[in-house]
Amino acid sequence: xxxxxxxxxxxxxxxxxxxxxxxxxxxxxxxxxxxxxxxxxxxxxxxxxxxxxxxxxxxxxxxxxxxxxxxxxxxxxxxxxxxxxxxxxxxxxxxxxxxxxxxxxxxxxxxxxxxxxxxxxxxxxxxxxxxxxxxxxxxxxxxxxxxxxxxxxxxxxxxxxxxxxxxxxxxxxxxxxxxxxxxxxxxxxxxxxxxxxxxxxxxxxxxxxxxxxxxxxxxxxxxxxxxxxxxxxxxxxxxxxxxxxxxxxxxxxxxxxxxxxxxxxxxxxxxxxxxxxxxxxxxxxxxxxxxxxxxxxxxxxxxxxxxxxxxxxxxxxxxxxxxxxxxxxxxxxxxxxxxxxxxxxxxxxxxxxxxxxxxxxxxxxxxxxxxxxxxxxxxxxxxxxxxxxxxxxxxxxxxxxxxxxxxxxxxxxxxxxxxxxxxxxxxxxxxxxxxxxxxxxxxxxxxxxxxxxxxxxxxxxxxxxxxxxxxxxxxxxxxxxxxxxxxxxxxxxxxxxxxxxxxxxxxxxxxxxxxxxxxxxxxxxxxxxxxxxxxxxxxxxxxxxxxxxxxxxxxxxxxxxxxxxxxxxxxxxxxxxxxxxxxxxxxxxxxxxxxxxxxxxxxxxxxxxxxxxxxxxxxxxxxxxxxxxxxxxxxxxxxxxxxxxxxxxxxxxxxxxxxxxxxxxxxxxxxxxxxxxxxxxxxxxxxxxxxxxxxxxxxxxxxxxxxxxxxxxxxxxxxxxxxxxxxxxxxxxxxxxxxxxxxxxxxxxxxx
Amino acid sequence: xxxxxxxxxxxxxxxxxxxxxxxxxxxxxxxxxxxxxxxxxxxxxxxxxxxxxxxxxxxxxxxxxxxxxxxxxxxxxxxxxxxxxxxxxxxxxxxxxxxxxxxxxxxxxxxxxxxxxxxxxxxxxxxxxxxxxxxxxxxxxxxxxxxxxxxxxxxx
Ligand code: FES
Ligand code: FES
Numbered sequence: 001x002x003x004x005x006x007x008x009x010x011x012x013x014x015x016x017x018x019x020x021x022x023x024x025x026x027x028x029x030x031x032x033x034x035x036x037x038x039x040x041x042x043x044x045x046x047x048x049x050x051x052x053x054x055x056x057x058x059x060x061x062x063x064x065x066x067x068x069x070x071x072x073x074x075x076x077x078x079x080x081x082x083x084x085x086x087x088x089x090x091x092x093x094x095x096x097x098x099x100x101x102x103x104x105x106x107x108x109x110x111x112x113x114x115x116x117x118x119x120x121x122x123x124x125x126x127x128x129x130x131x132x133x134x135x136x137x138x139x140x141x142x143x144x145x146x147x148x149x150x151x152x153x154x155x156x157x158x159x160x161x162x163x164x165x166x167x168x169x170x171x172x173x174x175x176x177x178x179x180x181x182x183x184x185x186x187x188x189x190x191x192x193x194x195x196x197x198x199x200x201x202x203x204x205x206x207x208x209x210x211x212x213x214x215x216x217x218x219x220x221x222x223x224x225x226x227x228x229x230x231x232x233x234x235x236x237x238x239x240x241x242x243x244x245x246x247x248x249x250x251x252x253x254x255x256x257x258x259x260x261x262x263x264x265x266x267x268x269x270x271x272x273x274x275x276x277x278x279x280x281x282x283x284x285x286x287x288x289x290x291x292x293x294x295x296x297x298x299x300x301x302x303x304x305x306x307x308x309x310x311x312x313x314x315x316x317x318x319x320x321x322x323x324x325x326x327x328x329x330x331x332x333x334x335x336x337x338x339x340x341x342x343x344x345x346x347x348x349x350x351x352x353x354x355x356x357x358x359x360x361x362x363x364x365x366x367x368x369x370x371x372x373x374x375x376x377x378x379x380x381x382x383x384x385x386x387x388x389x390x391x392x393x394x395x396x397x398x399x400x401x402x403x404x405x406x407x408x409x410x411x412x413x414x415x416x417x418x419x420x421x422x423x424x425x426x427x428x429x430x431x432x433x434x435x436x437x438x439x440x441x442x443x444x445x446x447x448x449x450x451x452x453x454x455x456x457x458x459x460x461x462x463x464x465x466x467x468x469x470x471x472x473x474x475x476x477x478x479x480x481x482x483x484x485x486x487x488x489x490x491x492x493x494x495x496x497x498x499x500x501x502x503x504x505x506x507x508x509x510x511x512x513x514x515x516x517x518x519x520x521x522x523x524x525x526x527x528x529x530x531x532x533x534x535x536x537x538x539x540x541x542x543x544x545x546x547x548x549x550x551x552x553x554x555x556x557x558x559x560x561x562x563x564x565x566x567x568x569x570x571x572x573x574x575x576x577x578x579x580x581x582x583x584x585x586x587x588x589x590x591x592x593x594x595x596x597x598x599x600x601x602x603x604x605x606x607x608x609x610x611x612x613x614x615x616x617x618x619x620x621x622x623x624x625x626x627x628x629x630x631x632x633x634x635x636x637x638x639x640x641x642x643x644x645x646x647x648x649x650x651x652x653x654x655x656x657x658x659x660x661x662x663x664x665x666x667x668x669x670x671x672x673x674x675x676x677x678x679x680x681x682x683x684x685x686x687x688x689x690x691x692x693x694x695x696x697x698x699x700x701x702x703x704x705x706x707x708x709x710x711x712x713x714x715x716x717x718x719x720x721x722x723x724x725x726x727x728x729x730x731x732x733x734x735x736x737x738x739x740x741x742x743x744x745x746x747x748x749x750x751x752x
Numbered sequence: 753x754x755x756x757x758x759x760x761x762x763x764x765x766x767x768x769x770x771x772x773x774x775x776x777x778x779x780x781x782x783x784x785x786x787x788x789x790x791x792x793x794x795x796x797x798x799x800x801x802x803x804x805x806x807x808x809x810x811x812x813x814x815x816x817x818x819x820x821x822x823x824x825x826x827x828x829x830x831x832x833x834x835x836x837x838x839x840x841x842x843x844x845x846x847x848x849x850x851x852x853x854x855x856x857x858x859x860x861x862x863x864x865x866x867x868x869x870x871x872x873x874x875x876x877x878x879x880x881x882x883x884x885x886x887x888x889x890x891x892x893x894x895x896x897x898x899x900x901x902x903x904x905x906x907x908x
Binding site: 658 | 894
């Protein structure tokens with residue numbers, strides 16, 4: 001049992017008028033998985049009593065839990081209420097879940113990204129649940145005139161054993177809602193958990209399979225107009241002039257104009273990033289009509305000079321405002337590759353040095369050096385950008401796909417000239433996020449358009465608009481070198497990595513700490529192509545490069561790739577080099593051993609080529625073994641075994657689902673993903689040209705294992721994604737005898 | 753503009769739109785049947801699949817004029833009570849992540865199950881390659897289609 005102070009989370013205890021708006025689609029825990037004949041609908045109560053921002057209890061005992069964070073498929077809308085329900089001690093079948101709006105006065109950490117939603121809300125949510133339970137206990141104690149310490153709970157029920165008194169939560173809800181908030185509450189022991197660690201169905205599964213309007217693209221209000229934008233066809237270009245004479249006369253078209261979203265006086269932060277701030281807008285009655293008019297617009301573009309703007313120095317809120325620039329010019333992939341190759345030869349910025357790496361390389365008997373590259377990637381969420389906005393002189397209402405509402409709110413407030421608390425952002429279920437939806441420039445676009453046309457509008461991007469608008473995974477390159485002595489022992493290790501526009505090297509990660517002589521360097525190249533976080537940012541490349549290199553190194557040294565990694569980890573555990581190593585060597589080794597055992601690593605099977613990889617990111621450890629077969633020269637991953645240490649798993653089957661998805665996504669991006677550029681223009685704009693992994697290319701089996709753990713939960717959405725790239729590369733080597741250094745691997749296969 | 757008569761999920765509608773408007777946008781914008789999704793607009797992702805006279809079509813490239821007078825079924829009308837074997841199976845297997853692609857997946861699978869009551873993995877993969885799931889739920893989709901086949905056989 002742990003005692004926690006409720007002051008940790010004071011704002012969560014504000015009580016306010018009930019939120020639930022009309023027309024809301026309710027999400028029920030019990031609906032999922034029950035055959036329709038199974039049970040009757042939950043009766044909604046006559047009255048709700050609010051115990052805090054997250055928890056309402058009906059007089060009939062039905063519990064309403066608010067899920068504070070945006071949902072984009074990682075299932076926080078189920079797992080967060082599970083944490084509340086656990087500490088509140090209620091029957092999951094009695095729960096309804098509401099998606100909270102963005103209300104920073106009422107909810108903490110309303111950010112879903114970096115695999116941190118559960119990690120950052122773990123203790124706050126438990127505290128909120130435990131506090132409401134304690135208030136129910138105090139209410140019962142007062143009512144029965146017995147000491148609170150003698151009252152226990154069973155799901156949804158308060159009990160006083162000595163007197164035999166008992167009451168449902170519903171009966172005590174009204175009294176409990178009047179109880180002052182306790183200063184301190186007890187949290188459950190992990191071993192007493194009844195809900196956390198089990199598998200609960202997605203609370204929205206029934207709504208999804210029935211096509212209910214869950215997404216902001218599905219949203220509609222009276223008098224709402226549809227808006228579309230036209231952005232420049234290439235990065236480094238800007239709008240010069242528009243000729244709307246043909247378009248404006250087309251059926252259903254209301255108005256055509258240009259907007260400037262991020263005017264020079266705005267202090268930008270990282271989450272309003274975009275390359276295109278000036279664009280043409282078409283507003284009309286329906287999506288199809290606006291799409292047609294958009295095609296009829298004649299627009300002249302011109303090259304943009306260097307753009308200078310004001311931006312916070314880091315993504316952290318409140319950091320100082322600095323001058324930032326976008327360089328001019330029309331960039332191409334060929335130039336990028338040449339430039340990156342140049343940088344790999346120059347000395348980089350030293351990020352970490354242990355021992356005497358230069359000396360060790362000088363006296364090495366053998367040096368192995370390999371360079372890896374990865375292209376820009378488009379996120380390609382299945383739901384394209386869209387946002388509903390209704391801006392008036394007094395307030396703004398917005399509803400759109402967004403992972404990080406608090407950041408965009410600051411920019412919106414400046415741009416619209418409205419105080420932050422007059423901007424109401426409703427959090428939509430998102431048709432995918434993958435990091436892309438941390439960025440909210442589309443909210444500014446929608447709001448500026450609504451302000452201009454003085455009407456509610458829904459901004460909609462076509463797939464082509466979305467794929468060519470930017471916010472790609474950066475392009476990267478990394479060079480690894482290893483020095484071996486005359487006994488073929490590893491004596492020094494060197495990584496130098498960079499990218500456009502960011503440096504991907506995490507200098508204190510494995511194998512730092514396991515090698516006496518170690519050097520990490522980094523470099524970066526500026527660009528006017530907008531990039532942004534993409535599932536497991538930086539790790540999605542570094543894991544591939546590092547784990548491919550270690551595989552090749554193990555082979556050079558005549559060692560089994562898993563044994564080799566375990567040896568290094570043993571060194572990092574027993575006699576670590578340096579002080580800042582950011583991983584726990586035994587947990588790292590734990591997932592490798594588990595993957596080895598579960599995959600029967602030492603068995604060989606005819607025609608099956610195996611690759612292994614392990615990586616630590618977002619505070620979690622994942623090792624993966626892939627089984628790959630070649631069919632007519634085409635690789636197919638048949639099976640993947642994943643071993644994951646992410647601490648306590650909140651919702652088991654949902655975590656398995658996410659790991660499966662991350663692995664499929666990783667295989668797809670490793671084999672096929674790329675966004676090339678020519679003269680600033682993205683060379684792919686829709687799925688016929690941008691190859692995505694499809695059903696027939698997904699593995700037959702993905703076998704996910706969790707290391708049993710009582711450690712607080714860590715990241716889950718991204719860690720299983722990063723390692724699979726290298727596992728595929730290493731298996732491909734086994735299958736073809738060729739090492740794959742450049743993503744996507746399919747290019748290496750087709751060009752021989 | 754012209755009036756087009758449509759029969760969707762058993763109900764008659766008359767819409768006043770340009771006859772070349774894709775069925776997708778008529779469903780979403782004019783009839784408020786938003787379960788059918790837009791993903792690519794070029795017949796490449798399957799998010800917009802509906803049934804036209806029992807066949808799976810991509811409504812983003814199907815002109816509304818082609819649907820005139822024919823039976824159209826969308827995800828909202830796949831079953832009366834949301835209990836089509838596929839919907840039950842999808843719930844039991846807990847297939848969706850973000851959920852955006854899933855109505856298209858289910859509508860494609862429904863035609864497969866009607867044509868091949870007990871499909872193999874290969875038959876499923878073949879029938880479902882037109883439907884992208886960016887969240888990577890393909891394994892669960894496969895599993896749910898097998899389960900739906902079982903449920904369908906029990907009902908028969
Ligand atoms: S929207 Fe029709 S196939 Fe993609
Ligand atoms: S569940 Fe997200 S795209 Fe399929």
